[in-house]
Amino acid sequence: MLRHIPFILLFFFIAFSASAEELKPLTVQLKWQHQFQFAGFYAAVEKGFYRKAGFEVTLKQAAVGVNPIEVVLSGKADYGVANSELLLYHLKGSPVTALAVLIQHSPLVLVSLENSGIYSPQDLIGKRVMFPAGPYGANTLGLLAREGVEASQVKQVPMSFNVDDLINGQVDAMVGYATDLPYQLNEKGVAFNLIQPRSYGIDFYGDTLFTSRDRVGNKSEEVRLFRNATLAGWRYALEHPQEVIGFLQTRFRSSKDLEALQFEATAMRKLMAPTLVDLGHMNPGRWQHIGETFAALGMGPKKIDLDGFLYDPNRTVFNERMRQLIWWMVIAAALVGLLLLLLVALNWRLNRKVSAHALELAERKHREISLRLLSKAVENSHSGVLIIDSSEKVVYANPAFCEQCGLDAPELQSMNLSDVRRYLALPEIDSRCWEGSAELAVPVEVKGRFADGSERWVQVAVSPILEYPDQGVELYREPAPVSHYVFSCEDITPQKKSQEQMEKLAFYDQLTGLESRLLFKLRLENALARSARDNKMTALMFIDLDLFKKINDHYGHDVGDEVLKAVATRIRQTVRSNDTVARISGDEFTVIVSDIVDHTVVRRVAEDILNSLTKAINVAGIEHVVSVSIGIAITPSDANDVETLTKHADVAMYQAKKSGRNGVQFFSHSMNEWVREKKQLEQDMREALSERQFKLVYQPVVELTTGKLVGLEVLLRWQHPVRGSISPEYFIPLAEESGLILPLGKWLAHELIAAMQRISSVGVTGLMMSINMSPKQVRDDALLRDVSQILQRQGVDDFRLLLELTERALRDDGRNDGVNLRRLTELGFKLVIDEFGEGGVSVRMLSELPAEYIKISRQFVQECAYNVASQQAICATLALARCLGIQAIAVGVESLDQVRFLREQGCALGQGHLFSPASELEELLDRFSPDNVVMFTSAT
Structure with a gap:
């Protein structure tokens, strides 16, 4: 066993050395996207400074809302780059340590347009200034405070990072980086003024390398090596800026172009001042001053304690040297022990040779097995x-x-x-x-x-x-x-x-196979550029299906999708081969007609599209007749950019719909005036709701035989403070289109409750109260909740509530509204069909609706004294009403001759100027007494 000890020690020594050579992964959270601002990090990665120090470093870009300090504190990154707000986190108790200041002077500056008259901080009083809130705005707030300007004296605008907000006058001044904002303005040819906080004594540090305090304490050697490698990268980047710019464009895919990166590199060198201050240098007194500025602005504590915040490389070096000394002492002791063991092992030298030979044979066998395994792995x-x-x-x-x-x-x-x-x-x-x-x-x-x-x-x-490959090390080989x-x-x-599928999903509509909105925009940009270059015109068609929602609602979305595909096919087959067809939303299509010399070409294409859709589309055995409204805008006469040309084509399409649908409309600049007028009226309507410009008037419904009051039709009026009285025929369609019809209906419901309670207070009961409604209101489920509340109010039970819808609205939307109409009747409301005889409702549809009243068309009533056709229409309407058990009300009664004819034909009820025009409630209450009111029941 003793003879193996040297080999065991050697094995562990080699294993330790091999593990020491492995690269340790580290993550650095940058402040923003890849640009020269972080050049030192890229140089340290690409030139091997990090690898030489033993690290495999990943650089993470930041986006809007990403805070590098929070990322490091959460453990998602090991190191980070932050501004002077890092000190504020330390003062509030966060365990962060600044390792090195990379940018000695903050790049933040205030920029205004040259003609703005803003040359100093005092000129910002009363102006709109875009700068970040919270600690990120300390630099700007400190500048204002130093120059005697209160924060409340300027209007702070949240950061959008968009220089166009300054150019377009959205703000008067904005905060930006001296390393790129001046370049952006120069590129756009915009002259500007620059206010540098440093000129006014506000000189915060810029980018600062930092990490967590725990890492400094527990991994001091790693921190030291990482800091040194980073600073080495910065020295290299400052000496070789063009090479680093090459890294940025090829390796790190910076979004900035070459000129922008070169401008940034020049500006960065001035801010870092490498010839005046050592890279990474931190002045405690300057940090103290920054902390005092935070305290003066109320952002941090008044006591500035820098203990644990500033990294001391000298102290770390001393500790590391002591650790190395101890390590070498351990190695020396191990070597001494190894020598002793080797001396003992000499006695078994012969046995060792035998063992070595046996080991060689075993290794050879192992290599043969490994080769067979490798061969099998490659083979399979x-x-x-x-x-x-x-x-x-x-x-x-x-x-x-x-x-x-x-x-x-x-x-x-x-x-x-x-x-x-x-x-x-x-x-x-x-x-x-x-x-x-x-x-x-x-x-x-x-x-x-x-x-x-x-x-x-x-x-x-x-x-x-x-x-x-295994040659020994030589001076030259x-x-x-x-x-x-x-x-x-x-x-x-x-x-x-x-990848191809993803591109197809992005660039093509999956339903129709046409180009998508994204690809359409790219095609239009290219077409406009080509038109400008070749001095030719390009036309944009904006196509919208007329009343397509009815198909979806009546037959379902599957049928609607088939209709859309058929329409797309016909449009594609109709246009020229070099024209572009796209589907940009549910039932909206666009066609780009390029390389035209006059309007006749695009008009012919548009008319061909209209003609192609005259033939019905058959889906599942049902014929669907589809029409479209087409708006056309042409470059360069109408617009030269994608956004404006698209908007103008959309405006023209809307005008085509307004003109009766199924037509073509070329854009004219007068249409913009109409759009602005429409938007202004919509805004006025919103204000009218809050300022109570709307009011209700009431027109009596009377018995034609006695003249007694049986009901009131509730009518809405708008008295505009400037325009005067505005007709409901004008503002009701706009309210439906903008969605204001729903809050307007709720307001009307509350006003109606108050009116019925007022009528009850004078002893008048049993009246019919008729409310005009739009299909959009009927389709709103919130309406049912409002109706339920109305019926639960005190004083409402004494009235008979009627809902009026025009015959035309029921014809277009009645089937979709049928469920809600029946639920309304279950709640006690009765349905009145207004303008009967004008909308073309079938007898079958009328019998299916829960209607109890029909109002005979005003035109028939006014001509009944002398026009035979109108008399016949009234007689037919009354006969139909009797067959269906429905009461008829004559509208627009203005003469006694009309009354006599209507009574002779059996019409019991009427309303019109002969009895009373639409009047305010108090005026009507003075004219009708409780004795002059009939409680109108279904038996009447």
Whole structure:
């Protein structure tokens, strides 16, 4: 046993040395995305400073809302980069330690437009200033406080990080980095003013490398090595900025272009002042001043205690040297013990030689077994393996590679590399690239065809095998020649197909196969650029299906999807071959008509689309007639950018719908005025709800035989303070479109309750109270809850509540509203069909609706004294009402002749100016007494 002790000690020593060479993974949380601001870290990674220190470092980008301090404290990163707010976390008890200041002067500056008149902090009073809230805004707040400006004297705007907010006048000034914001403004050709806090005595530190206090205490050697490697990276980056910029663009995929990175590098060097201050230097007095600024702004405690916050590399070096001294003493003691053991082992020298020979035999057997196992693993591997010699002749190919090429092993054995490339596009090799080195080449992706004829993608990596790789260390030696090359081929067809599928999902609509909104935008951008270059016009069609919701509601979304696919097919078959068709939302399509010289081409294409849809679409045996409204905007006359051109085409489409649907409308700039007018009226309507500009008026419904009051129709009026009286025919459609019809209906319900309670208070009971409603209100489930509340209010039981819907609305939407209508009738409401005779409701549909009243069209009533056709229409309506057990109410009665005719035909009820115009409630109460009111029951 004693003779094995030296080998055991040697084994553990070698194992320790091998483990010491393993790279320790570390994560660094950056403050923002990859840019020259973090150049030292990239240099430390790419130039091997971290690896030399024993670390494998991962650099994590940040996004909006990511706080590097919180990330490090949570353990998701080992090190981080923060600003001077790091001190505020320390003062509030967070265990953080600043390791090195990387940027000696904060890059934060205040920027305003040149013509803004803002040249100093005092000029910011009363201005809109974009700067971060909380500790991130301390730099700006400190500047304002030092110059006597209260924080309340400026309007703080949250950070959007968008310089266009400054250019477009959204803000008067904004905070940004001196390393990139001036560059952005110069690129856009915008002149600007710069306020630097340092000029006013506010000189915070910029980027600071930090870690947790526990890591400093428990892993001091790691912290020391990591800090030194980081600073070495920064020294290299400052001396070789162009090389580091190359890393950023190729290795780290920075979103900034070359000029922006060069500008940032120049600005960073000024802020870091490497020729004046050592990299990483931290001044305790300056940190003390920063802490006092936080305290003055009320952000931190007044007592500034820096204990444990500032890292002292000198103290760490002393501790490390002591540790190394102890370690070497341990090693020395081990070596002494080893020597003693070796002296003892000399007595068994002969036995050791025998054992060594036996061990060699065992190792040889082990190698043979390992080779057989390796051969079996390669033979059965799913990855293709091809080995060629230095003359490019095939030496070996495993079954997986044979399958990838579609060849068998004997065929491959007789080939060279150029022959194999006819089946699989393997990369070229150059032995000079690998002489004296066994580094792997960068994997490449190639296309091949398998034995079954299917096209496959293969990822290929080439490894050289050197003739004598185990040479001893010499001052100079000839490069080792390459004897063989090993091609490792991995089938990545599933990954490629997945990637293609993802691109298809992103760029194409899955229902219709048309291009998606994303690809449409890219196509339109290219078309506009081409038009500007070739001095030609490009037209954009915005196509919307008319009343498509009815198909979805009546027949279901499956049928609706089939209709959409049919419409997409017809549009695609109608347009020119070089036109682009896209589906950008549910029932909205776009067509890009490129390279046109006048409007006639695009008009012809649009009319062809309309004509293609005149033929009904058959889905599951049901014919669906579909029409579309098309809006057209043309560049350059209407707009030169994607967003504006799209908006103008949308406006034109909406105008086509307003003009009756199933038509084409070219954009004109006057349409924008109409859109603005519509938006202003919508805003006025919102204000009218809160300012009580709406009011209710009431028109009596009377018995034609006695003139007694039997009911009131509730009518809505809007008295605008500037526009005057606005007709319901104008604002009700807008309210339905904007969604304001629902809160407007709730307001009306509450007003109606108050009115019924007022009527009851004067002893009038039994009246019918009729409310006009829109289909959108009927479809709203919240309406049922409001109705239930109305019926539960005191004083409502004495009234007969009616809901009026026009015949046209019932024809278009009645089937969809049927469920809610029946639930309303169950709650006690009665349905009135208004404007009967104008909407074309079928007798069958009328019999299916829970209607108890119909109102004869005003046009028929006003012409009944002299127009035979109107008289016949009234007689037919009354006959139909009697057959269905429905009461009829004549609307628009203005003469006694009309009353006589209606009474002769059996019409019992009427309303109109002959009896009373629509009036306010108090005026009507003065005219009708309780004795002059009839309780109108279903038996009447």
